[in-house]
Amino acid sequence: MGPIRYGVIGSGWRTQAFVRIAERLPERFTLEGVVTRSEARVDEIVESWQVPAYTDLGRFLDRHPIDFMITSTPVAVTPEVIKDLVGRGIPVVAETPPARDVESLRDLWAAVGDSGLVQVAEQYPFHPGNLARRALLDTGAVGDVTWAYISSTQTYHAVAILRQMLGIGFEEAAISARSFTQRMVDPQSRAGWADHIDPVDRTMTLASLDFDGRVAVYDYTDNQVRNPVRGNRLIVRGTHGELADDHLVRLPAPRTPLESDLRRWQTGQYLNFEVPDLYQIGDGQRVLYTNPYFGHTLPDEDIAVADLLERTGHWVRDGAEPPYPLAQASQDQLLALAIRESAESGEIVRTVQEPWQI
Numbered sequence: 001m002g003p004i005r006y007g008v009i010g011s012g013w014r015t016q017a018f019v020r021i022a023e024r025l026p027e028r029f030t031l032e033g034v035v036t037r038s039e040a041r042v043d044e045i046v047e048s049w050q051v052p053a054y055t056d057l058g059r060f061l062d063r064h065p066i067d068f069m070i071t072s073t074p075v076a077v078t079p080e081v082i083k084d085l086v087g088r089g090i091p092v093v094a095e096t097p098p099a100r101d102v103e104s105l106r107d108l109w110a111a112v113g114d115s116g117l118v119q120v121a122e123q124y125p126f127h128p129g130n131l132a133r134r135a136l137l138d139t140g141a142v143g144d145v146t147w148a149y150i151s152s153t154q155t156y157h158a159v160a161i162l163r164q165m166l167g168i169g170f171e172e173a174a175i176s177a178r179s180f181t182q183r184m185v186d187p188q189s190r191a192g193w194a195d196h197i198d199p200v201d202r203t204m205t206l207a208s209l210d211f212d213g214r215v216a217v218y219d220y221t222d223n224q225v226r227n228p229v230r231g232n233r234l235i236v237r238g239t240h241g242e243l244a245d246d247h248l249v250r251l252p253a254p255r256t257p258l259e260s261d262l263r264r265w266q267t268g269q270y271l272n273f274e275v276p277d278l279y280q281i282g283d284g285q286r287v288l289y290t291n292p293y294f295g296h297t298l299p300d301e302d303i304a305v306a307d308l309l310e311r312t313g314h315w316v317r318d319g320a321e322p323p324y325p326l327a328q329a330s331q332d333q334l335l336a337l338a339i340r341e342s343a344e345s346g347e348i349v350r351t352v353q354e355p356w357q358i
Contacts, residue, residue, distance in 0.1 A: 004313030010072035120329035142238030177207035
């Protein structure tokens with residue numbers, strides 16, 4: 001049926017990922033165009049991204065065949081954009097988070113939840129390393145998973161990974177969080193490298209999320225994603241072992257502790273004359289992940305986004321499993337908001353059943 005076709009509403013920093021993927025994988029994806037708010041921005045998009053741009057959604061839809069639309073818009077307006085698209089019968093991939101607060105999440109679900117037309121662009125569960133880790137956990141390598149810790153990305157993204165590793169669905173949770181101020185260097189932002197390394201005040205948030213015995217721990221410092229002196233850590237513990245980042249320790253039988261590592265097979269290193277690229281991830285016994293875009297030299301982030309978009313295309317065209325439904329993303333945001341509420345109040349926050357928890 002040809003490449004998966006999509007359009008994007010919004011033209012900010014996040015939209016660039018959807019532009020790059022269509023440029024790098026033209027045999028799989030076609031970006032039909034971008035809808036933005038100002039005529040001046042239209043001219044910039046056409047010149048910089050070499051795609052059609054419009055200020056009117058209806059005009060774009062009349063001229064371009066699409067499988068789905070992506071909303072890359074501020075969270076304050078995203079729910080209304082989603083409702084508009086669903087009202088037109090168009091499948092949607094919404095930027096994270098889908099709504100700003102709990103009431104907005106409930107209102108959005110009441111308006112479009114039954115449509116079955118809304119997915120969310122939560123790419124972190126589709127990162128190669130996270131898919132490989134989840135595949136390893138599915139082998140029973142650590143026994144029954146009971147505990148997970150993350151220190152890498154913020155709120156709803158981190159919650160999505162924690163739920164993925166723990167195998168958590170819509171279970172109720174008790175959340176306890178605290179925030180602390182730390183002095184630290186902050187050398188990089190979306191704008192690039194800073195010209196100084198003077199320490200600044202940053203907020204660190206620690207939270208525990210208790211899902212009736214399965215426990216998640218959230219540890220995040222402001223701007224940690226772009227700070228090279230703050231590492232990324234993911235630990236998953238089970239009844240019979242522990243996976244710390246890519247290192248596995250397990251006890252498969254009495255008196256027999258075993259260790260192994262997840263290893264990335266990367267081309268282009270030393271005397272391998274191929275271009276640098278991720279080929280696969282394995283644990284020495286089996287392949288746990290194979291890069292579906294090998295040969296296109298994509299970073300992990302773009303691999304994850306492309307994977308999500310391709311799954312969305314198959315969901316629309318073939319009735320395949322939905323990649324990340326609105327209900328899942330709403331649960332991520334619900335828990336993220338509970339972390340913030342607990343950190344601000346100093347009290348334990350307990351989530352309850354919500355309309356999307358079906």
